[in-house]
Amino acid sequence: MQIATVGVFLDRKEAEGKWARGEEVWGEYWGEILGRARIPFRWLEKEGDVRDSPPDILVVALAGEESWESLWRYAEAGGELIVHGKVTAGIGSRLGVRQEIWLDTAYTRLPWMEDFPPLRCFDVSLWKMNTKPALVENRGELLLHPQADGETGILQRFAVGKGFITRWAVDIPATIVGLQQGRKPVVEDGSPAPDGTGNLDEGILKADDGFSLDWTWDRRRTETGQPYFFFPYGDGWREAWIRELLRQVLARGWTLPFVDTWPAGTRGVAMISLDSDLNLDISAETTLSLLGERGIRATWCMMEPGYSLAIYDQVKEAGHELAFHFNAYERDGGAWSEAEFARQLHWLKEAAELEQVISNKNHYTRWEGWGELFRWCETFGIRSDQSRGPSKRGNIGFLFGTCQPYFPIARADEKNRRYDVVEIGFLTQDMNLGRWADDSMVEPLLHEVGQRRGVAHFLFHQIHLHREEPVRKGLDKLVTLARQRGFAFWTGREIAEWERLCRGVKVTGWRSNGPVVENPADCDDAVVLVPLSGEQGRVEGETIVRYGFRCRKWVI
Template identity: 35%
Template sequence: MKEYPHLSVVLDEVSAREGHAEGQAPWWTYCAEVLDHVRVPYDVVPAIGDLGLDGPGVLLFPEAPSLPDDQAAAVRAWVEGGGALLCTGAGSLGAAFGVAEVDPVADGYVLIDGADGWLDGVDVPLRAQGGNKLAVGTDAVVLASWAHDKTPAIVLVHLGLGVAIFSGVDIWQSIVRIQQGDPVYTDGVPAADGSAAVDDGSLKCDDGIVLSYETDREVPPQSAVRRAEGRAGLDPVPIFHRPHADLWRGAFLQLLLGAARHCGVVLPWLYYWPAGVPAVAHLSVDSDRNSIEDAATSLDLFDEIGVRTTWCHVYPGGYDTATVERIGAAGHEHALHFNAVGDADIASWGWAQLRAQHAWAQAMTGHEEIVSNKNHYTRWEGWDEFYRWCVRLGIEIDETRGPSKRGNVGFPFGTAHLAKPMSGTRRLDVLMLPMHAQDLAWTTHESVRNVILDQVVAQHGVAHFLFHPVHLHRRSFVRDACRDVVAEATRRGLPWWTAAQLNAWERLRRNVVLDVRHEAGGGLAISAHAPNAIPGAAIMLPLPDPSAQVETAWSDSGSPVRPAVVERHGMTMLELATDLAEGTTTLHVTWAAVAAAPDGELVR
C-alpha cells in the first residue's frame, strides 16, 4: 500500500512564544485549533527546511514566512510540479508567485461572490480583523475582495500542475477575535437604536462584541412566527444574523479541500456529529429565583416535549432535595450558574468565588461531576482569565458567551461551533459553547428562531436556546414558544443534547486520528485510530470527481459501512458512516466511476 500525501503545516511555536513575550499576538497559531476541530490529518513542521518537498501534497503557512530566495524558489518549483500551497499573507514567498502585500487593513470587510467556483458566495460582507491588501499579476484569480476599495483580499495562482492560494485576510485573528470578543474592562458601546443597551454598569460578554451593531445586523423576517398572545411591545429588532467566524472557517475549509482535490490529494475529515445529523440543538435552563413552583412547571413541560436540558444552578439558595432529584432522574444535566452580580456574600468576580460556588453546586445537587457552566447575566471580565479558572476547576465546557440584550441575539460572537479559547500562544482545555437567544416570546422576538436554525444547520453547529423557569411558569406563550422551537429543530433533524453530551462527544472525536492510503485498483484505505469506541461516526471524503460513485465500502472490523453522498460546508462529500472501535478501524472504498491512471493516482 502507498500512503497518500497529506497536509503539512509550518508552525514555529518557539518563534510564537518569543513574539508573544515581546507583546505580539500570535494569532496564526490558532490554525491548529481550526484543523483539530475538523479532525483533518496534518503534520506540524517548525520550518520549511524541515520538510522534504517531494511529490504532491498540501502545504499550509498560517503566517507569511520570510524565506531566502532559494527556499521560495524551491516551494515554487514544488507547486509547479503538482503541489498545493495555502499561505496567510504573502511575505517573501508571495513574491515568487507574483503576489505582494501592499496596504494593511486593521479592520475591514471582505466580499466573496462565489463566481470563481472555489468559494461559495456569502450574502453579507464578512468582517475581517487584520490583514493586507494584495497586489497580483494578471494571471491571478481573485477569490475575494476588500469591500471598501475592491482590491484583492484572497487570490489563487495556477502554476504548472499545482496551485497557490494567498489570503490577505488574517483568517485566524478574525476567527479568534470575533468568537472571543475583545477584553472586557468597561461597559461596551450600545447600539444606536437602543436595542442593545450594554452600557448598564455590569461587565459581561457582550461588552466585548467585535461585530458591529450598525453593519453586521439585520431585522429578521416576521412571517416565520406569528403568535396571537405574547409580550406587549416585543417587536423584532436587528440581530446578528450571520455567524462570521464560522463563515471564515467554512471558507478556509473549502480552500483547503479544494486545493487538495485539485492536486489529487485526498484529505479525510471526521464530521462534527453522528452520521446523518445535520446539526445539534441545546436547551439550557437558568435557575434564577430557585423557585420550586417554577421548576415543577418547567420539568412538566420538558417531560411533555421530550427534551433533556442543562440545568444551571445559581447561588445562593438552591432547590429542595425532591426537585434536585427530579431534575436528575429526568435526565437533565446538573451544571453551575456562576453568580458574580454582587447580590450575595460570594457572588462576585474571582477565582475563589467560582471555586466556592462550584463546591456549593456539588453539595446541593449531590453530583460530583459538574463539568458545565454558564455565568449569571453573562458576566465577564478580562479576556481569558475565566477560562483559565475553568481549567483549574475541572469545568470542561462553558456556555456563557452569548447575548444579554434583545438587540444582540443570534450570532454576536459569530459562531455555532464548539471551540477552545486562545490564551497567549496556546489553547485552553475548555470548550466554548455559544449561546444564541434567551426566552423566546419574552426577552427575544420569536422571529429570530428560524434565522438561528437556518444558519446553524448551514454551518453544522449547535443551536443554543436558553429559557428561565420563571418565564416558563408564569407565561403560557413562553411555554408555547419553547414547545415550538423544540418541535421545529426536531423537524429539521436536530437532536437535543445537554452540554455534558456535547462535551463528551467533542472530546471523543478530538482523540481520533485519521490517515488515508492508496490501494491497488484505485481504491482507498482510511484508518481511524481512536482510543475509545465511537458509535455512529461519519468520516468525510471530498469526492474525487463529481461523477464518482462508490462500488464497495467495507470495514476491517466487520462493522457495517453506510456510504452516502451529502453536502457539507457547500461541498459534495462522501459520508462513510460506521462504528469506530477502540483502537484502529480501517475502511476500504472502491470507486465505480473513477479510473486509475497507470501511476496509480486518481484521475479527476
C-alpha cells in the first residue's frame, strides 16, 4: 500500500515581496489546516524543490508568475496539483477559461457534503469555461446567499498530461482565517443584530466586534426562540477539503494515513471554564461542591484580587486547572497593555503559588487589534487562550466558525507566522441567567461539535452557579447530554497539551503489521487511521469512518 506524499508550495521569494508591500499571504495557513488534520506534509519554497523532489500531491499556497510553468510541468508529469482562488491568467487561458467572476463574500453548496448547509466563504474567483477539453469534473455551486440559485464551478478538475489540476474557486485559507480571526483588526464596535439581541455597539472593544458572519443568514432559532450561530463554517471547509483530498488519493491507488483527533475511547471532548469575576470565596466553595458531585474537572480563570489561598489549594487538590483571567476592561480597573498583562499574571502566580500558568481568557472578552494578545501570551509563557467567544445573548454558538483548537495566524507585519498559542474558543456563557442564552441550544451545539470532532467549551461564572438555580440547571443539562453523547470533560490545559503532542506523531512508512510511526510515546492511546478504497473489501482489524471513508484503525 503506497502512502502518498504531500507537499505545500509557498514561493518564498514571492512571499517576501508581498510582506514588504504589507500584503497578506494567507497561504501560510495551509500548515495549520494540515497540522490540525494530522496529515504529514513538507514545505517547498522554490521551483527547484518541486523539480528535484516532487511529492505525489502538491498544494499551491503561493506562486509567483515565474513558478507556474514548473507547476504545470509537475502536473503534466503525473502529479496532483491543487490550487485555490485567484491564479495567474496564463494558467486559466491554457485550461480554457472564458470569464472569471469574483465575489468578496458568498456561499457555496457542496453536493458531496450532504449534511452541510451552504458554506459561507470569502475571496471567491469562479471560472466560466470557454472550451472544456481538459475539464473532467465541475462540481459545487456558488450562491449569493443560502437561498439563491447557484452557479456551478466551485470545484473543477482538469486533466493535464499524465496528471491533474484541481482548482477550488474559494480561497480556503483566507476563508478559514477570516471566520476564526475576523477579516480585519478590531478597532471599532461591530454592527449590532437587527433584532436587538446583539448590541455589539456598546463602546467596549471585544473579540466579537470582529466577527464575520451574517446576523440573518447564519443564525437559527431553537424551540424556545433562542437565536444562535448554528454551523462552524470554517470546520466545514476543513472537512470538505480533506474529504476531497482523500478521494483523489484513493482514486490513484494510494492512501494517506493520519492521526485521529482524540485518543482511543474518547468520542468527544467538552470543557467547562469558570471566570472568577466577583471573587467571593463562598461562590468558589459552591462551585467546587457542584463539580465534585458531578465528577467534572474545569479550568478556573482567576481575576485580581482572586480568592483566598485555601480556595486555590482546594481547586488544585480536586484536579482543576488554575488559569489567568486577564482584565483589560477599564470599568473594572483593567487596561489593554502588555505591562498590565504581565503585572496581573505575576499577581496570579504569587497569589495562587503557581510556577506556570498555561491558559488565559480575557475578562469580558476584551480584545483590540489582531495579534497583540497572542504575542503577550507567547512572551509570558501562556500556551493557550480561550477569549474568543460571544458576549451577547444573540451571538452564541459558532460565532467564529469553529469548535476546533487551533493555532492562530499573524498578519503581514509578522510575515503571517503562526502564533505559538492554542486558541480554544467558547460557545456560550452562563445559561438561563436571563441576559444570555437559555439551555435550549445545548443539544444542537453538542450535536454539531460531535459531528466535527471539536471541543464543546461552555463558560460559567462561580458567582452565578452560587446564586442562580436556573444556571445550575443549565450546568446539569450540559453534563447529562454531553455524557449521553460520549463526551469526556477535559481542562483547557489538557486539550492544549494533547493538541501539541499529537501533532508530533507522524506516520512515515508501512510494514506488514501496520504503520511506522514517529514519536509514538508522546501520545498515549493516539489512533492512526489508514483510509481504504472501496475495492479493498474485507480488512483485518477494526475500521471506523472518517471524512466519509472507511479507515483501518491502529491504537498506538
